[in-house]
Amino acid sequence: MTITQDSVVLLHYTLKDDAGEVIDSTSSGEPLAYLHGHGNLVPGLERALAGKSAGDKLSVKISPADGYGEFDKGLIQRVPRRALKGIKSIDVGMRLHAQTEQGPQAVTVTQIVGDMVTLDANHPLAGKNLNFDIEITEVRAATEEELEHGHVHGPGDHHH
Ligand code: ZN
Numbered sequence: 001m002t003i004t005q006d007s008v009v010l011l012h013y014t015l016k017d018d019a020g021e022v023i024d025s026t027s028s029g030e031p032l033a034y035l036h037g038h039g040n041l042v043p044g045l046e047r048a049l050a051g052k053s054a055g056d057k058l059s060v061k062i063s064p065a066d067g068y069g070e071f072d073k074g075l076i077q078r079v080p081r082r083a084l085k086g087i088k089s090i091d092v093g094m095r096l097h098a099q100t101e102q103g104p105q106a107v108t109v110t111q112i113v114g115d116m117v118t119l120d121a122n123h124p125l126a127g128k129n130l131n132f133d134i135e136i137t138e139v140r141a142a143t144e145e146e147l148e149h150g151h152v153h154g155p156g157d158h159h160h
Pocket of ligand 1: 146149151152153
């Protein structure tokens with residue numbers, strides 16, 4: 001069967017940046033399992049996978065707009081260190097959950113100058129092209145429960 005709305009898809013992927021550096025890969029472990037058409041993957045990747053079937057291999061380059069979004073300078077904020085209560089040591093590169101005006105947000109510490117900490121709420125891959133090499137290993141219909149939950153159960157399920 002081919003990948004359409006509500007298909008459960010298992011695939012192996014390697015994700016590289018434009019310099020060819022591997023960002024992420026399933027090659028040494030279990031394939032990724034996702035429910036097609038539920039926003040589980042970035043939009044450009046779901047679009048590239050639609051209509052493909054088990055055994056298909058593809059290489060796809062996804063622009064930021066179809067990936068993790070453009071880099072937004074408005075998502076960078078500087079806060080005094082004392083605003084980050086309960087976090088003992090803060091280092092550049094750390095990912096943490098900060099309480100912001102928009103609620104709790106995953107942020108990256110990008111700079112520390114004196115008592116001021118710069119927090120970047122952009123996705124780490126925002127503004128980057130995503131270069132995927134993909135091999136589809138299985139395509140099956142979703143169960144009722146999977147459709148209700150909007151994600152895959154069984155191997156590759158990290159939601160429960
Ligand atoms: Zn579930």
